[in-house]
Amino acid sequence: MFDFFRDEKIAQKLAERIKRLSDGKHFKLMHVCGTHEQVIAQSGLRDLLPQNLEVISGPGCPVCCTPNSEIDLAIELALKGHLITTFGDMLRVPGSKSSLTKVRVLGGKVKVVYSIQDAIELSKEKKDLEIVHCAIGFETTAPSTAVVILNDAPSNFSIICSHRLIPPAMEALLISGECKIDGFIAPGHVSTIIGSEPYRKMAKEYNRPIVITGFEPIDILYGIFLLLKQIKEKRNNVEIEYTRAVKPEGNLMAIKKMEEVFEICDSNWRGLGNIPKSGLRLKKKFENHDAERKFNLRIEKSSDILPGCICDKILKGLNYPPDCPSFGTRCTPEDPLGACMVSSEGTCSTYFKYADEKK
Amino acid sequence: MCLALPMKVVKIKDKEGTVELGGVKRRANLQLLKDVNIGDYLLIHAGFAIQKLNEKEAEKTLRLLKIL
Numbered sequence: 001m002f003d004f005f006r007d008e009k010i011a012q013k014l015a016e017r018i019k020r021l022s023d024g025k026h027f028k029l030m031h032v033c034g035t036h037e038q039v040i041a042q043s044g045l046r047d048l049l050p051q052n053l054e055v056i057s058g059p060g061c062p063v064c065c066t067p068n069s070e071i072d073l074a075i076e077l078a079l080k081g082h083l084i085t086t087f088g089d090m091l092r093v094p095g096s097k098s099s100l101t102k103v104r105v106l107g108g109k110v111k112v113v114y115s116i117q118d119a120i121e122l123s124k125e126k127k128d129l130e131i132v133h134c135a136i137g138f139e140t141t142a143p144s145t146a147v148v149i150l151n152d153a154p155s156n157f158s159i160i161c162s163h164r165l166i167p168p169a170m171e172a173l174l175i176s177g178e179c180k181i182d183g184f185i186a187p188g189h190v191s192t193i194i195g196s197e198p199y200r201k202m203a204k205e206y207n208r209p210i211v212i213t214g215f216e217p218i219d220i221l222y223g224i225f226l227l228l229k230q231i232k233e234k235r236n237n238v239e240i241e242y243t244r245a246v247k248p249e250g251n252l253m254a255i256k257k258m259e260e261v262f263e264i265c266d267s268n269w270r271g272l273g274n275i276p277k278s279g280l281r282l283k284k285k286f287e288n289h290d291a292e293r294k295f296n297l298r299i300e301k302s303s304d305i306l307p308g309c310i311c312d313k314i315l316k317g318l319n320y321p322p323d324c325p326s327f328g329t330r331c332t333p334e335d336p337l338g339a340c341m342v343s344s345e346g347t348c349s350t351y352f353k354y355a356d357e358k359k
Numbered sequence: 360m361c362l363a364l365p366m367k368v369v370k371i372k373d374k375e376g377t378v379e380l381g382g383v384k385r386r387a388n389l390q391l392l393k394d395v396n397i398g399d400y401l402l403i404h405a406g407f408a409i410q411k412l413n414e415k416e417a418e419k420t421l422r423l424l425k426i427l
Contacts, residue, residue: 002365002400002412004421017427035362062360087405089360115406117388137405140361144407147390189361192402192410222424244417245402245410254391254409345360 005216014221015048021228028054028180029227030173030317032166033187034061034345035215041354043217055224056179056317059169060187062136062162063089063343064315065269068302070134070162071095077132077160077295078108085119086134088112089343092336096302120148123157132291135159138166140189142280143254146261149286158291161281164267166190167198168278174206179317183209183227185220188242193258195250199238207236214242261286270304270339271312309338314347321351328352363404365412368397378403 004010031037037057040046046055059065072095078084084100091100091112104110109129113119116133123131131154135145142163149159166187173179186199191212199210209230213223223241230237240246258280267279282290292299305312308326313319321327321340331337333349340346366378366385378387378401388407389395400412 002417004417010424013427014424033361060361087360115388117406137360140363140404140409143391143409144388144405147388147407151390187361189363189402189404189409192363218424222420225427241420243420244413251391251410253393257391343360345362 002216005214005218007218010218011048011221014218014225018053018221018225018228019050021225021232022050022053024052026052026054027182027228027231028056029183029185029224030056030058030179030181031185031187031213032058032060032170033190034343034347034350035189036060036185036187036213036220037347037350038345039215039217039220041350045217045220046355048221049224053224055185056320057314057347058173058317059269059272059315061340061343061345061347062138062141062164063093064311064339064346065164065272066090066093066136066162066339067268067270067304068096069268069299070160071100072097072302073160073292073297073299074100074132074134075103076297077291078103078110081109082130082132083109083111083122083126084132084134085111085113085122087136089345090134090136093339093342094336116144116148120153120157123154127156129156131157133157133159134162136162138164138187138190139193142258142262143193143251146257149261149282149289150257153289155288158289158294159282160291163262163280164269165264165278165280167194167202168275169269169272171202172272172275172278173316174202174208176316181208181317182231183211185223185227186210186212186238188212188214188219188246191240191242191246191250193251193254195246196238196240196248197250203236203238209236210238212238212240212242212246214245268301269315271315306337311338311340314340321348324348361404363402363409365400366403368395368399368401371395371397376401376408378408
């Protein structure tokens with residue numbers, strides 16, 4: 001059933017329709033999901049698209065968007081002897097002075113987990129330790145954090161809350177107007193949770209079509225086709241291509257749990273700066289699980305882009321990785337300069353692995 | 360990070376399921392979904408089922424693409 005979404009003949013047919021619809025005019029479409037970039041690069045979809053159609057990556061990788069200050073906080077807590085749990089990609093992201101990998105080499109307790117549930121189980125096993133989980137991720141991941149908090153998380157468990165929201169970041173890009181985007185390929189898995197409603201106001205206000213798109217090659221091509229069709233027909237709607245997984249109302253149960261646990265706050269993004277109402281923090285009644293409050297530490301502002309790195313421009317969709325003078329020379333996945341080269345879902349890392357040219 | 364894989368439910372015990380993809384089995388927390396049944400395809404993200412996949416909708420997309 002789902003194999004069909006990789007059918008080569010359908011892909012060719014869609015590519016032909018896309019070419020016809022774009023009619024030689026220049027269009028720039030943005031996706032905001034690291035997984036979209038991986039599928040596009042792995043399947044060589046850019047080779048199927050006409051030269052006049054750009055598909056650029058935006059702030060779609062939560063690891064890349066996490067500012068140094070939050071990594072510094074995890075490092076500080078590890079150095080104090082607490083056990084830090086994190087998803088793998090976070091390990092090597094350089095903070096202001098060090099990274100969690102380096103701290104681990106120095107004897108700091110840092111453990112990679114597959115799920116926040118593993119961190120909970122560790123907290124139950126190691127009652128004499130404080131377990132601090134780096135809770136990163138967009139709306140796709142935040143509900144799982146909400147579940148474990150609502151399930152009476154152990155008292156020695158807390159989180160550094162780095163959950164961020166995608167629609168405010170998309171809107172911030174439109175407000176800045178720096179990147180001329182003609183339409184958004186909206187993230188399918190974020191949207192399984194939030195549905196299509198949170199994008200609607202933005203589509204109308206800024207006159208940009210938005211298509212919520214799945215992750216098979218056919219999904220992405222069909223999403224692009226639907227965007228171009230809207231542009232041609234001068235419509236600015238939110239459409240769902242990924243109907244097998246996304247309902248217009250989203251996952252109401254997940255939304256309810258998120259609302260019970262979190263409140264919306266302003267948030268600082270690496271490369272994008274402060275974006276109003278784009279972050280989540282634990283409500284006061286769960287403050288005993290909020291590492292910042294529990295250990296009386298403050299997340300300070302940090303300088304997030306090193307000289308010679310253009311991660312900020314990559315995250316804003318202003319440049320492609322090969323435009324960076326450090327790409328593939330001073331900055332490689334083995335020895336990364338910026339966050340977008342570290343995470344397996346970072347745009348620079350994906351380009352390094354699968355493509356080294358723009359198109 | 361937002362990677363989620365479609366996996367088939369093979370066992371359910373309370374709010375935890377065993378899901379399978381290509382012979383690989385994993386535990387999955389089912390607390391974000393209602394009415395999960397054995398045989399359902401779920402999207403699994405970081406150990407949690409975040410949505411049920413709708414086969415009828417997939418067929419609809421398939422038909423739309425065939426007549427494109």
